[in-house]
Structure formats: C-alpha cells, structure tokens
Amino acid sequence: MSDDKISPASAPAPAAPQKHRDPLALIVRFQSLIGLVLVAIGGIIFSPRRHGEILFLNPDNIANIVRAVSETGIIAIGMTFVIITAGIDLSVGAVLGLSSVVTASMMISGGFGLIPTILAVLALGIVFGAIQGTISTRFRLEPFIVTLAGLQAARGLALVVSGNQYINISYGDGPGLAPPVFAVLGERLFNNTVPVATLVFVVFAAVATIVLNTTRFGRYVFAVGGNERAARISGVPVSMVKIAVYAITGFAAALAGIVHAGQFNFGSANDGMGYELTAIAAVVIGGTSLFGGAGSMVGTVAGTIMLGALANILQLNNITPAMQLLATAAIIVLAAVLQSLVRRREGLGR
C-alpha cells in the first residue's frame, strides 16, 4: 500500500557517477530505504494483532502513517535542496505557521477566493525564502543565523496577522466562510483510502526528484554544495542557485502551511513548531550530507516515512514517547556516523 504511494517518488533516480564504489557507500546511499524496510519488518513482527489481522498493515493504519508525515515530508523535500548546497533553513516551521494563519485569515476575514489565497500564500513563501537567501549570499552570512532570524520574524508576523488569536476556518458560501472544496485537504480519496495531504506530498516529491536529478538547475545545486569555488569558476551562478534553494524551502513551507490549514480547518501562529528539526532529521537519515554535495530525494521521502512508521509502531504497542525520541536520536547518530565513515574512506573527511 505504502509502496504504491511512494512509487512516483521512487521513480528511477539516475545515480550520479561515483568513482569509488565500496559496500559501505552503497549502504549509505540507500540507508533510509534500508531503514524503512527494517522498520516495516519490525512493524509487522511487533504489530499488535486483532483477530489475526496485523494492525500495522491495516490499510487505515498505513493511511494514518503517510498522512501524519505529509507536512514534515513536504518541508523535508525543500530542505533537501538547501542541505545539498551545504546550507540549512531553520525558518520552515515558522513559515508554515505564518502560511496557515495567512491562508485562514485571507479566506475568513479577507473574503478572498481559494485560488487567489493559495497563489498569494505560495508567493509569500517564495519571497520570504528568497529574501533569506539574498541576505545570506549578499552579506556572506551563515544561513544558520539568517534563517534563525527568519524563524523569529515569521512567528512574529504570524502573531501580527492573527492578532494573537487562532483563526477557525468554517465552510460555506458568503463572507466569512471558506470555499468548501478547501476541506478536501483533510479527506481521503479513492474509496476513502488515500489521504489528500499525502497526495500533495507525493506529487511534490516527484516533481522535486525530477528537478534535482534531470535538470541543469539540479546539477548546479550539487555543484554548489560539492565545491563552491570550483562551481563559480566553471560558470555556475552560485548566488542565484543559493537564493533559489531558499525560495524552494519557502515555497515548500507555504505549501505545507496550506495543507495544514486545510487538514485542520484552522490557522494558528503556533502551527509547525519544531517541524524544521523533524525535517532536518528526515533529510539526514535520508543520506543527504550536511557538508553538501550529496543527497537524494528518494532518501528523504524514505526517511520521512520511516520516522512516521516508527512513531506509529511504538504507539500501537503503547511504548512511551520518551522511547520514540531516544530511538530517533539513535537513528540520526547512526546515519551521520555512516556518512562520516564513507567520507573518510573517500578521503573527503573534514
């Protein structure tokens, strides 16, 4: 079931040519897929059963897993671009909150229609990201600092827009009501099996995979992260690429914010608190190097779903949230250690 849904994302990702092929590098390349398979096997083995049915594999349960991770997944897709350029974007969770608030208030108090609202919010995300990218490249500031400031700015703006209140989204025709079609984001399609939020995630992942692996822009992203100076000398518009990747994370966060508002009929300045860290974890587990220059979209998708499946199986077995945090921590460390071992073998250790 879940395999069906991620299949567009796992469409053949042309492997970047690598000279040194050793088994460890192969494991790292597919670590999150391997991890996902391991978690799935563990899920099946340890799943509670009811009347002989394995609850973990229940279609509803699979739908729960992929729905729950869709927002952080969308963000993680954007984050993958940034991290491949050796950057980081801490503002995404806050931009999600800002976007959900703007979505809710445009439709409820602003009286805007569905399409103008969605376009405006996506544009807002792109502009917000591009501004961060521009400040970072123009003044040669660490993206960590710039996006940390961006996080505060986005939360502040969200509080201003919402007037310190949360905004409920009610549906119907007329002023103060949102178009009912927007609520589809919280529903499931195809005979009540596939959550719409998951579809958005899968489509976005598919587009991002194609952009990263087949376009010139995708090659530039890898080049900037691999060796910025070499990229500059060989004519890559480094600054433009960097600004673009932050615009992409801004877009992704805005898209996740729209999905959030639609799923929960609600916009709050506190939405998406801490999502940036979950997204970064998913990207790192997915095998994308924080040093830049290497990474894969398929890995990020697998990493995202793996974290969701892990949380699910722990709750189905009534294991405390503390264990979930500890398990996630162990997986992040393991993923990072594997990466660092490969770098050392290839003589790239820093």
Add this chain to the structure above:
Amino acid sequence: MKTIKRASTLKAVLLAGAGLCIAGSAYAAEPLVKACAKDGQFIIGFSQANNAEPYRQHVNDELEAAVKEVPGFTLQIADGAGNVNTQTSQVDNFITQKVDILLISPFEAAPLTPAVKRAMDAGIPVIELDRKTVGDPGKDYTAFIGGDNFKIAEEAGKYTAKTLLPDGGEAAVLQGLPSSTPAVERLNGFKEGVKGNPKVQIVAEQAADWVPDKAQVAFAAMLQAHPDIKVLYASNDMMAAGALLAAKGAGKDVKIIGTDGLPGPAGGIEAVAKGDWVATFTYPTGAKEAIEMSKKILLDCATEVDKTVTVETTAITAENAKQLMGK
C-alpha cells in the same frame, strides 16, 4: 387439519417475534458499546494534549490510579506534545487499534474535531476531558467532563470578599495567557466573586502567561505601584509561586491564592500546608469521573450517560491542606 393449525401457530409465533424485534429496536435503546460485559477486557485510549504541562501530567497520574482500581481496564496514554497533527494521528492510531473508549483533551478544538468524528463513526464512545471539540455532547461526542473555570475563580473571589478581606482592602490579579479561554474565564469569575463586598478593590491586573518568572516580575511591579495590596489572586499555581517570591523580595505579607491545587512538592497543596499561600482552588481533573463513566458504558452496558459532567472545585486552605497532601 392438524398440520394446518400447526402451520398457522408457527406463523403467528413468527409474526409476533418479528413484531417484537421491530418494537425492540424502536423502543429499547441499544447499549453505547455492543461488546460491553461485566468481566470483559477493555482498552481505554487517552489522547492527551501536552504532557509537558504539570497539570496534564497530574491528569495522567489520576487516570492511571483510577484505572488500576478496575480489573479488566487497560489505559494507553498518547502525548500529543502540543501539536494538532501529532494528536490527530494518535487518535487515528487508537481507532485502528479499536480501543473501547477514547478519552481526549484536545490541544485545540477545531483541528481535533474531524478526528473525534472519525472515532464516533467507528463506534468508539468519546469522552472529552477538560477541553471540548466543536459540536454538542451526546451528538458529536459522547460526553464532556471538566471543571468550570468561571465558577472556580468565582469561589476564590467570594472567599476573598468574605473571609480574607471582610473589612475591605486592595486586591490584585495575575492573569494567564491573554486571549486564552481559561485566562479570560478565571479573570471574570474572580471579579464576579469579589463584587459581593464593595469595599474590596481590585487595584491591578496583569497577564503573566501562566509562568512563574513572568509572575514574579509582574507582581514585584504591582507591589511597587500599590504597596497596600493585601490579597493576590493568581490564575494558576505556577504564577502564585512566582508571586510569592516577589512578595518575599519586597518584604510584604500578602495573602496569595492559587488555582489548580496540584499535588507534589512544587504544587499548591503543599504551599498552602506550609503556610506560604492562604488557599488554592482545585481545578478538578475529572479523571475519576471519566473512569466511572467508562465503567458504566463498558461494564454496565449503559444506553446513555450524562452528556456534561461539571466537577466541583475544592477550596484548599490551612484547615484541610495537610490532610489532602498525602492524596
């Protein structure tokens, strides 16, 4: 002849039986849970809004204690961690597990409403604790159990007007997070309560967002501006603790009232027992009531339960604090 008669008797019996069935389904309401049984094994899933808040931890503890008393009941608690997405997926997981009853304190009302509906549609009774989702109890969810913030604060106001300041004097209020529902209700309730004594003046009210450090700063400033404040009403125990520090720092003997009445070394009951505060008014968790209701539904096959249960507050003062400390 005989055979014909027998056939018609059979027919009559069948008809009567069918009639009874129709009457049965029309008049005798079905139990809320079909698989209910005196000696059954049942799982109660509790979807908690955020374990990080001391009050919510206290709810979990009381629920665990109450469930232990009932053989056959198992409690599973999922921590929504203050995140509506997490909490929604946890409710969905409970539905997948087919828990027998869902208890929930929704982190926010509207976002958790669809998840509660899915549980009800799946035939799982939903008891909402302390916070509600959108809709009506008895229809959109089975029941609501909780305290009444306004009444609790009103009790504190009356206590101030009658017992603490019968001859009048200055009082101050520390409010919770502005625009949050309990903060507004507790502020208005206290004001209503002190109205009984016109000689009591509320000279200052400030928001300290439920946290002790902000309460300390705010109350220190209040005492600078109004050195004659005799009573402080804090809208929760944490802010009362902060206010105590400010009063000690200023060398003032202010009578402090808390709200929530949490147990444990950091809670209000012990502070009253030690004589640091004059009183705290419990915000009841409703845990015992929720498990009682679960017993009615699952063990006694109840066909209906009270739609709304308001749990009364207890005033904790020097007289009963020591006795309540062990509980």
